[in-house]
Amino acid sequence: MAGNFKKSKYRPKPNYWLSNVSVTLLLFLAGLLGLSWLHSNELINYLKENVNLTVELHRDIKNAELKKVTSSIKELDGVKAGSVQLISKEEGFQNLKSEFGEDFLDDDFPNPLQDMIVLNLNAVDVEKKKVDALKSSIRALSPGVSQVYFQDELFDTAIRNMNLVNWGMTVIGFLILLIAVFLIHNTIKLSLYSNRFVVKTMELVGARWGFIIRPFLSKSLVYGLICGIIAILALAGLGYYIYYVYPSILTIFNPQSTMLIMAGVLILGLLIQAVSTVFVVNKYLRKNMSDLF
DSSP, rough: OHHHHHGGGGEEEOOOOHHHHHHHHHHHHHHHHHHHHHHHHHHHHHTTTEEEEEOOOOOOOOOHHHHHHHHHHHTTTTTTTTTEEOOOOOHHHHHHHHHOOTTTSSTSOOOOOOOOOOOOOOOOSSSHHHHHHHHHHHHHOOEEEEEEEEHHHHHHHHHHHHHHHHHHHHHHHHHHHHHHHHHHHHEEEEEEEEGGHHHHHHOOOOOOOHHHHHHHHHHHHHHHHHHHHHHHHHHHHHHHHHHHOGGGGGGGGGGHHHHHHHHHHHHHHHHHHHHHHHHHHHHHHHSSSSGGG
């Protein structure tokens, strides 16, 4: 009997490492989906604010009229501050030479270009109705304005496709997270299965449910914190690698929102572990001793 009693210390232990690995992978996936969704929106806004609206001017426009039109455009609603740029026909001609070579046009051929004003719009104002209204306002500024160009259809198609991908990724990610949470809950349930008799025995000797749950809850919170930190470090490592390969990613990087998502990953890790642990322990407490076999 004594030998059997001593061997009791070798009873199965809760398989916490398996549930912790599962939770860490879930948190990494959740954080990755959150960051992808966030930065896809940032990318869309970046693209919106970097599509040029080109104002072509008549060749015989006077300098005074040209400056007046430029100043008036800067004051229009929807125009991104600091984006209005005047490109003279001589400057445009030199740009073409630098791009296609000095001999791309015969010396006797006159400069075919016209003065242009190039500007960008605020992201919230890049929609068909607002862009059309802005184009009409620019045309009405002066008879010296010849044409106003904006690649509406091509740009709208690109944004529409990006939004579809964004929403599709969100729906698929949400379904994956639901499945992962269900699997992790079952993993935690199995990890606590070996302690079901300990839980019930403590209740039978008069321990309150809160007292019984407390040690399991404390351990689960510690594990949740560790899983969250590991997931955040993995996300940070992935982010650094992407930045190393594509340094331009900084143009769409939003530090405040990224920190919020990282904090959400940590809170999610604590919640998953805590809620699943309390639910499983309560389930064992509600059962009769005979139902535990």
